[in-house]
């Protein structure tokens with residue numbers, strides 16, 4: 001296989017790039033587009049810190065060949081803030097101290113967003129399942145869960 | 158009124174009780190963390206996020222042998238590969254070929270032999286990552302395998318393979334208090350058991366990275382997620398054979414550290430620096446997850462024999478323990494830093510637990526093997542020994558047919574208690590209060606029942622049980638060199654810069670330290686900016702470890718703030734015509750405490766202070782009261798103050814599969830003073846979750862010296878699905894040596910969780926797990942094997 005040109009919409013901006021067949025989405029985002037908010041923790045789809053939303057679904061961008069994202073719509077952490085206004089999830093992560101080192105935070109925020117987009121009133125257990133693909137070694141998850149609960153409320157009201 | 162009655166907290170001076178909470182403006186408040194905005198927006202740059210342009214890519218060739226002589230290293234083919242700029246072997250190290258947090262016994266590049274699978278044998282720098290990886294494959298190393306040793310007990314036997322020339326026994330630490338023979342004679346019940354603890358990985362989410370940039374003037378800059386930049390600098394200089402003053406270490410925000418990045422940042426930092434130095438080009442190195450797990454430090458595994466004796470009424474009479482502490486291939490943070498620093502001494506000191514025991518004898522052996530090495534990991538030797546004393550106390554309670562709470566309450570520390578090392582605990586000790594508060598919250602006495610019989614267990618599919626554990630943890634590291642400095646600069650607009658070498662790892666220290674500065678100066682938290690720790694700029698701070706940051710650095714910051722505040726108050730005094738002693742600064746205002754209508758803005762006073770040539774900076778330096786400890790007798794005052802904790806856990810055990818679910822953990826802490834309560838809670842919750850992983854699932858699996866579970870697919874850490882209900886509780890018995898009464902919190906929460914859970918499992922199904930982790934299979938087999 002050889003290089004090919006792909007088109008994507010990333011955080012509302014359309015881009016077209018030439019990519020290698022073995023180039024992963026995470027590297028295109030980080031290295032080619034400078035979107036370093038998306039992190040790398042394992043490169044094998046286990047830690048979830050590289051999670052982005054592709055066509056409405058949460059995916060580990062370390063496992064997605066960039067070619068597969070051709071024509072796709074992508075949301076990364078950089079796209080959560082709108083016109084200088086933080087997304088309710090970002091606000092609640094701050095208020096509830098759901099961040100420590102912050103390395104999982106982008107992946108966590110996006111997994112929470114994917115969850116709330118699909119299920120605006122998740123139960124505690126649904127939240128746990130929803131974010132279980134992203135590992136956090138710092139927080140113990142409790143404050144992250146609380147932040148998602150209150151963001152869900154503020155999105156609804 | 159504030160500012161009037163408190164003096165600088167100095168050990169020589171008479172100290173006064175810290176201010177009451179109500180009098181504080183910034184301290185004790187749930188301030189939003191200073192780095193929060195950058196973190197939620199993805200703007201914050203971690204080490205791997207910096208531009209790679211212009212950097213060579215560095216890689217390490219790692220030994221596939223656990224123990225082998227290096228006969229020959231042929232680099233010619235690799236050198237010829239296009240894109241390869243340098244291949245370094247042991248002869249290329251200009252200075253000391255060794256690094257280490259305490260003893261430099263780990264070769265930067267192994268020359269004569271390798272001591273574990275993952276040891277570095279050659280370094281590569283290439284224009285591209287691909288070329289660097291390709292070059293590794295082309296380096297030809299001829300090894301002569303030696304027999305290896307993989308257990309500390311085996312390694313201590315005569316004739317065992319020698320990992321290092323001077324033998325495998327690295328350090329021995331003992332405690333001798335009273336006469337244990339007599340103590341056991343006085344005992345009416347004696348329990349004796351052996352426990353074992355596995356290697357555990359820190360599993361910080363951010364893999365290690367380092368960037369080294371050599372400069373024309375013979376200096377070098379190294380950047381990366383360093384938990385202790387000064388320790389990294391101290392290691393790079395002798396390796397490059399240049400003075401410390403020519404090495405600049407700049408910290409990037411850590412994506413988690415937990416003790417691990419104290420060691421790993423030396424490892425990667427020294428190697429990146431060496432490559433940059435030799436190639437005269439900037440070099441970037443990144444360890445992938447597998448490489449981090451393979452080659453960097455872990456929590457020490459230990460095998461611990463323990464024996465306790467008590468009277469019928471539960472009064473403890475004696476404790477004996479022997480610790481076989483596996484150091485692995487290199488010394489890392491294991492050995493003694495005088496008098497009581499290092500993981501091993503700490504483990505020995507903590508083994509008798511927070512209990513008054515008249516007769517104590519502990520022998521602790523720290524032993525080299527051909528495994529990866531043990532280093533600092535949250536709790537620094539304490540999680541291992543806490544698991545032992547809190548398990549055996551429960552076993553003793555069972556033998557005495559006592560409620561384990563009552564047994565603990567009868568024997569645990571209170572004001573005036575004397576520890577096994579002979580230290581009198583004369584202040585800030587609310588351990589019993591943490592037990593009472595936790596018990597109330599948890600409803601311990603309603604929920605605790607003696608463990609069930611085998612028949613009872615078999616009757617139901619799921620059984621619940623409750624367990625508890627208590628613990629203590631030092632603030633400070635017990636070394637003579639435990640000092641730290643801070644500089645505070647006030648500018649003419651009232652804004653403030655704080656220089657501190659304490660690193661932000663996520664724990665929130667930069668927020669807490671800014672709160673302390675703001676409180677002391679009388680400004681707002683947003684007025685204080687902390688610059689990134691840079692060894693060229695900030696004063697020596699020691700490492701960010703030992704739960705020491707808030708307390709030790711907090712004191713240094715208070716002293717620095719007071720020094721510069723004197724200028725500002727003097728200027729305000731000139732403006733207001735009120736004597737400086739009568740002035741109070743808070744919330745950006747300076748006013749007369751006797752007539753609060755007379756005041757001036759902080760920035761106005763700052764402007765005048767600069768304009769009239771007053772000193773616009775303050776410096777502070779603080780070290781804890783001098784520690785003492787004798788490694789032969791274990792007597793002394795190793796650490797100046799301790800945090801205390803009670804944890805209670807409820808579990809549900811599936812009697813058909815052995816699966817354990819942790820339902821709830823109540824955890825109550827005496828931390829002196831919570832500078833930022835919500836961040837304290839964060840430490841509590843995260844620590845408990847790490848303790849839950851230690852109890853239930855975490856273990857670095859080794860086969861013939863090789864790590865089997867290198868990535869998260871096989872090395873399990875808790876996910877949100879494992880998260881129990883956690884109730885964090887904070888008590889404040891002020892520490893007279895702490896800023897506003899504070900003491901440390903970072904490590905304590907991680908410590909009693911595992912025994913509390915394991916005690917709950919025993920309480921639920923009547924079987925006791927003495928070797929962690931207690932995964933389903935182990936619990937299942939224990940239930941099967943149970944007699945009666």
Ligand code: FES
Nearest residue numbers: 041043045048062
């Ligand atoms: S980096 Fe993609 S899942 Fe870990």
Ligand code: FES
Nearest residue numbers: 101104136137138
């Ligand atoms: S905040 Fe550090 S990994 Fe989640």
